[in-house]
Amino acid sequence: MKIQNLSFFLLLLLFWGCREPFEPEIEARDLNVLVVEGYLDSEGLSSNLRLSFTSNIQDEFNFNPSALGATVYLESSSGARYSLLERGEGIYEFQHDIPENETYQLRIFLNDGTSYTSSDLKPVITPEIIDVGFEQNEAGVEVFLTTKGNPDADDFLWTYEETWAFRPPIISFDKYDPELKRIIPRPAEERIDLCYRSALNSDLILETSSRFQDQFVFRQSIKQINRGDERLSLRYSILISQKALSKDAVEFWEILKKNTDDLGSIFSPLPSNIRGNIKQDQNPDVPVIGQVSLGKVQQKRLFIDIREVAPWRPEVPEYAGCFLSADTVLVANYDAVFRSEINIPALPIYLENAIEPIGYRYSTPRCVDCTRRGTNIRPDFWEE
Incomplete structure (x- = not known):
């Protein structure tokens, strides 16, 4: 009986070993499709437009290659042009205070000669964030905000950037000087006992204010920080950006959010059936993925100190065994x-x-040198 079971097992291995991997055919038009992502602030706040191309979902590294060397500008109905500056890796920075009573079009010229134009854009004036705060719960700490919509700004998109201070598990204020052959105090600019890390949100937060009485969005959840997270081990900051969406932009962001929820991140591959408000000039039927929005961005920053959430015991896998x-x-x-x-x-x-x-x-350096995981340069906005 054992011999029969062994023979069956070997035949099964042979069957699977002889199978060819399934590689679905992907039409060429679904590859190298331009992807445009951005919300441009109309009152001079620095904002970014990202240009990239779709890639084969079977690619080993699974990322969208950046569109480099493009010429990008915003053109008003009166003919004024506002250039976007290339910052590398497909990022183009917009920083202009523009008249909000005009309509605009985004123009993109790639270095292969193709060009793209957006639909007409009317700046959306985003209401101010009323309040930001946090509350401890059983899972950890929840960051929230309160705002109020209006007939001209009903749908909201929230993004955020986190920054937190941290220390390594073993502190050192000294270093060995091989020329002097002795240990000396470490200069302030070389300190390795206190560092900072930053991260952009990897999810999409959308809400429609008209779902609530008087369009009052009360304590909208923005970020949940679970117990043991290093973010709250010392001092934490979150900069929340509130962006009102035009009606035609809502559908795009809802589809993108579903893609994010399914695949886990806004940086996941984009399906080629997502459309937006960008078209190629040479052939409007060529697929383009993306949505550019224009409007006033409202921001608020929140700091949380370890003393406000103590006791908080961080668990950092990178420091295991130190x-x-x-x-x-x-x-x-x-x-x-x-x-x-x-x-x-x-x-x-x-x-x-x-x-x-x-x-x-x-x-070892892994346990002592925090600059291996962050920077020892304190951010300009940091408050103690």
């Missing part, structure tokens, strides 16, 4: 242990009443 050495490296052995920078001096060891340490205990 420890301080049990042995002390004596002065005579500094060069042998610290010159290669495989080990970083962390804790000075003193004899009783001594002024100079007799040696240092140490750890």
Whole structure:
């Protein structure tokens, strides 16, 4: 019986090993389709337009290649032109205070000679954010906002950028100087004990204010930070942008949100059946994915300090297994242990009443140097 089972198992392996992988045919027109994504602020706030191309969903790295070297500008009905500056990786920056009583078209000229034009754009004036706040719950901390729509601004899109301060599990204020062959205080610009990280939202938050009484959107959930998240280990900031959408833009963002919910991120591959308000000039039937919106963006920033949510114990997988050495490296052995920078001096060891340490205990850069995961340059907007 065992021999029969073994034979069946081997035949099954042979069957699966001989099967050819299924590779569905993808029409060429679904590849290298221009993707346009952006909400341009009409009152001078820096905003970005992203240009890229769709790629084969079977590509190994699964990303949309950027559209580089394009000429992009916003043209008003009176003929004025407002250029977008290329910032690299398919990002084009718009920073102009434009008249909001005119209509506009976005013009895109790619370096292969093709050009694209948007439908007429009328700036949408976004109402102010009334309030932002946070509340602790069983799962962690929820960040929310309150706003109010009006007949001209009913549908909202919210995006955000997070920044948080953090420390490595093992703190070091010193470094080994191979020329002096001694350990010296680390200069302020080289500090590795305090860093900052930033992240853009990877999901889409949409809401229609007319679903609520008096179009009052109360405590709209923006971000849930779960217990143990490093974001709240020291100090956290979130900059929320509120953008009112025109009626023709709502459908595009709802389809994109469904794609986001299905695939997990706004940076996931886009299906080629998403359309928007951009068309190719040479052939309007050529598919283009994307939606450009124009209007006043409202922003509010919120800070949360560890003292406001304590106790909060961060769990950072990157720091798993970090420890301080049990042995002390004596002065005579500094060069042998610290010159290669495989080990970083962390804790000075003193004899009783001594002024100079007799040696240092140490750890690895992964556990000591926060610049491996962030920057030690404090953001300009940061408040203590």
